[in-house]
Amino acid sequence: MxxxxxxxxxxxxxxxxxxxxxxxxxxxxxxxxxxxxxxxxxxxxxxxxxxxxxxxxxxxxxxxxxxxxxxxxxxxxxxxxxxxxxxxxxxxxxxxxxxxxxxxxxxxxxxxxxxxxxxxxxxxxxxxxxxxxxxxxxxxxxxxxxxxxxxxxxxxxxxxxLTTLPKREFGAGVAEIVKMAVTFNKDFFEFLENADLHNAQILQETIKRAVETKANVVAQDEKEHGLRAALNYGHTFGHVIENETKYKQFLHGEAVAIGMVMAN
Ligand SMILES: NC(=O)c1ccc[n+]([C@@H]2O[C@H](COP(=O)([O-])OP(=O)(O)OC[C@H]3O[C@@H](n4cnc5c(N)ncnc54)[C@H](O)[C@@H]3O)[C@@H](O)[C@H]2O)c1
Ligand SMILES: [Zn+2]
Incomplete structure (x- = not known):
């Protein structure tokens, strides 16, 4: 039965x-x-x-x-x-x-x-x-x-x-923005190359573009069966770096930035 x-x-x-x-x-x-x-x-x-x-x-x-x-x-x-x-x-x-x-x-x-x-x-x-x-x-x-x-x-x-965010934390966020651009959005990457993120308007535009890029990926692959995994770019090395330094030496975004260079 x-x-x-x-x-x-x-x-x-x-x-x-x-x-x-x-x-x-x-x-x-x-x-x-x-x-x-x-x-x-x-x-x-x-x-x-x-x-x-x-x-x-x-x-x-x-x-x-x-x-x-x-x-x-x-x-x-x-x-x-x-x-x-x-x-x-x-x-x-x-x-x-x-x-x-x-x-x-x-x-x-x-x-x-x-x-x-x-x-x-x-x-x-x-x-x-x-x-x-x-x-x-x-x-x-x-x-x-x-x-x-x-x-x-x-x-x-x-x-x-973000006006009260320490500089290092800000930089760690920028690393994930760069990740989003290099993996999925060439136009966005070119925009970033000359973007002054200390300008409030440009920062807001940058956040919008990063969020749009991620939202677009998530909409296609919500539960990471394929495409979304590309957002882990730099993270395999990054996680090892974080782990080996006991999470004390590098912020997550800093480790991801190094990880992307290594993956390259
Ligand atoms: N769910 C996801 O898709 C996803 C993606 C990426 C990262 N994460 C997770 O996010 C975490 C890292 O996030 P994070 O980098 O925001 O770290 P966090 O949440 O630890 O924040 C970093 C520091 O900034 C402080 N802070 C927060 N807002 C502030 C402000 N406006 N002014 C001054 N200080 C402020 C916090 O108190 C903390 O000390 C990790 O645990 C990671 O696993 C999740
Ligand atoms: Zn991350």
Missing amino acids: QVHIELKKVVDNSYDITIDRLPKIHFDTKVAVVTNKTVAALHLEYLLSNISAKELHVITLKDGEEYKNQESVNAILDSLFEHRFNRKSMLIAFGGGVIGDMTGFAASIYQRGIDFIQIPTTLLSQVDASVGGKTGMNNKYGKNLVGAFHQPRAVYIDPYF
């Missing part, structure tokens, strides 16, 4: 990415903003002056890749249970890629999945990590080994946040 379950459903996971000053946003649900101490000290006040909700909570985690782990994800989940979040509630990831990946992962598993929004605050997370729905955390076996594909409902990229 055999029972067949027909599950060929069409799921629409489409969403918009807004690249501009943060608009006023109101949520008719309970909302939790997940952030870290550094970002909260610099920008939480500005964020909270723009969002309102039926009930608003802030979950502040420790800052650093070493806290991108089960303990932090549990801290998010515990807080949601304590405040009786339900399946209509919403999470907002407010920070760099570390916060974005963990918030998205927590959203993907809380009561089997709730919605979340990305408000990325580093260049790397604005052009790369916040787009495409990869979420996750690290464990003792390695980086990003536990996670889920869970697309955000929306992404709000406000380049104003």
Whole structure:
């Protein structure tokens, strides 16, 4: 005997990415903003002056890749249970890629999945990590080994946040932008060769082009069965460099920049 379950459903996971000053946003649900101490000290006040909700909570985690782990994800989940979040509630990831990946992962598993929004605050997370729905955390076996594909409902990229970003972090983001251009977009690469990223307007245009490039790849291959893997250019060597130097010497983007040269 055999029972067949027909599950060929069409799921629409489409969403918009807004690249501009943060608009006023109101949520008719309970909302939790997940952030870290550094970002909260610099920008939480500005964020909270723009969002309102039926009930608003802030979950502040420790800052650093070493806290991108089960303990932090549990801290998010515990807080949601304590405040009786339900399946209509919403999470907002407010920070760099570390916060974005963990918030998205927590959203993907809380009561089997709730919605979340990305408000990325580093260049790397604005052009790369916040787009495409990869979420996750690290464990003792390695980086990003536990996670889920869970697309955000929306992404709000406000380049104003980058005014407080340390120079090295900015450079690490530029490495991922160059990666996007060399792998998928010749015109964009030529544009970058003469682009002054310290000019706010040119920076905004650059972010838009990088996001468009990534969005285009993700739309064709959401779950990395082929094409999307090219976005890992420079990452095989990059990850070895990060690992061999115990994640202390190079930022991820710096390791990827070296990795791209080696791969070449
Ligand atoms: N999901 C994806 O597709 C994807 C893609 C690329 C990278 N990632 C992940 O992203 C992470 C790296 O992201 P990241 O480079 O943003 O690192 P991060 O999140 O650690 O942020 C870097 C540092 O900048 C600080 N910071 C954040 N915003 C700031 C601001 N506006 N002003 C001053 N300081 C600020 C952070 O607190 C942190 O100390 C890695 O864990 C990586 O695995 C995910
Ligand atoms: Zn990367």
